[in-house]
Amino acid sequence: MASSGSGYDLSSSTFSPDGRIFQVEYAAKAVENAGSALGLKCRDGVVLCVEKPVPNKMLLPNSSRRIHTVDSHSGVAITGFISDGRQIVNRAREEASNYFETYGTKIPPTVLADRMGSYVHYFTLHGSLRPFGATSLLASYDPETSEASLHMVEPSGVSHSYFGCAAGKGRQPAKTEMEKLALHKPAAEENISVREGVRQLARMVHAFHDEGKDKPFELEMSWLCEESGWEHRGVPRNVIREAVEWAKKDIEEAEEGDDESDEDDDEQGGDME
């Protein structure tokens, strides 16, 4: 899968003959190997979720933050090189603060996403700088239009607005699961609520976690909805707990369902547990 850069991958200011900038692609690889960050734009708000692998048993629980508040109405979840992500978050905070000082209004989500994208992009075209090895998921609310939105800014500097997005290790299965959810039905009421979104994200993280291969993890979740007063807040712990309980039960029931259909099959009959 890895194609040889063969000399065109030494600097981010060099194109390869087939029009790629390898350094930017390698930066994206750094993100692909990190803990998953997921986001859902539900009918009544946005939810962000990060799977934090706990590398060391000596670590104090909940001590390392991956989701940061950038302004009262905006939050960013980072994955990849966490230190790189911190730089992006700090810049986003400055942009939001400057915007408010100039215009007396909260920075609109699209403007903030653009500014973050431009900042990240800047580091992909100067030879003496390296690209950010981090992807940011921006959940933001625009008080002028009363609409919440979800953006994702990648190491290349591109940013898009999403109904559901995922970055990091579990992004492929997450994207598949997200496509099954009611997120962008034409009739707004048919789409899932933020509460349902919290459950689904908890379910996804637990479902994709491989007990044998992956390290134990902590779940960090935040939301932006009416219940949070349209401010970026951490999802209350009891809500997360309830969501995780539901998620674990739902995964078990799904596996039992598979077990039952397995008993019908003569060939299969393996342990699904």
Place this chain on the structure above:
Amino acid sequence: MDTVFGVAYEGGVVLATDQTNARSILMYQKNLDKITQLSSHSAMGVSGPNSDLVNFTEYISKNLALYELSNDGLKLSTHAQANFARGELARALRKGPYQVNILLGGYDESTKTGGSLYFLDYLASLQKVNYGCQGYASNFCLSIMDREWREGMTEEEAVSTVENCINELHERFLISQNNFIIKVVDKDGVKVVKYGADPADN
């Protein structure tokens, strides 16, 4: 010497200024339009030397246009525009101040009453108001506005209040200001209601 009024009503803002362009004892022009359009749904009535008037209003309106071009057509609310203008006044204040006193009026769909009016002065103060006057006119006209303004006013009532103020000035103000121009900012944008002398007549 310039007179600037503004009255906010349910669904928009009325702005009015006199049309005199003068310095010391000499009157250069009697048909100047001192209400400049800032964006599709906002305008500023400005008093002060013509140089600063033009410089400042063009600077602000072009920067607002640049914002729309840079941000995919996103528009700034009247509140944001007023804050931006005040920030520029503040920045220049201790370098080379703009000697302008402004009433900035605009229409935003997202606000409750639609119209909003902001008072900015040459020292970079900023205050949202229901009605206001700049210059000597305030001595004569604020009391009329105090008495006549009410919440939920219509455009007709607001224009009538402005005309009452103009009549009062004609009656009692020492300086003769024959011509006034009145504009309205509402959901359809900025339009001229009445003028004393056609600004286009040059």
